[in-house]
Amino acid sequence: MNELLAKLSGGLIVSCRSENDDPFNTPALMTKFALAAQMGGAAAIRAQGIDNIKAIREQVDIPIIGIVEGRFENDWVCITPDFSDIDRIIGSGADFVALDVTSRKRPNGMDGIEFFDEVRNRYDIPLMADISTFEEGIRAAEMGADIIATSLSGFTQYTEKFANDQPDYELVEQLFRGTKIPVVASGRIWNPQQAKEALVSGAFAVIVGSAITRPRDITKKFVDALNVKK
16 A cells, blocks of 8 residues: 555556547547556546546556446436446456445445445455545545545535536645645646645645547537627
8 A cells, every 4th residue: 555655655546437428438549548647747646437447457566546436316427336347347457445434325235434434344445535525535544545536526416506617725724734644635626836836725636637648528618608709
């Protein structure tokens, strides 16, 4: 664990994932993104989907944080929904498993806190806790998370109203001051200055996804900006 954390410290974690209808959503193309990220100096890759994780593992030698996306009953994304997903992520070669540790009830009937507690008891693996609030982060730390990530700030029903086009620096700083485990800034980081500011706020490392690996979203940002001026 110490060796893995040392590789991530102060570094950039590139999230390689796409929507189902995205033209880049194939293992071969996700692997190209991961390779380009490694060549650019990324400290680690965060990858979604077993086929993608396996393909990326064969080509990159930096740490991989693996997730599987499922859905809550209301169709919101659920990060790594069940124990079978944990097993498959481990088998795919990921170094870390990331999972939703919010208070929402999962499809398997457990809320994120209960599920994480059971995962921690069953598996001796590095775990990244994706959270949306300070309270969830503190609880995850108390239950043995190795890393806390602010990935779900603004992406739960009870934090959606606070979301804007900026990273949640305040949450990063609160967790940095309130816990003793690494805090990773994740979500709405669109440029290097924002990434640097996240580190200043106390982040151990930074996850960037859409701004690097989702050309459709990047294009839309430019288009929207140009349309405002018409």
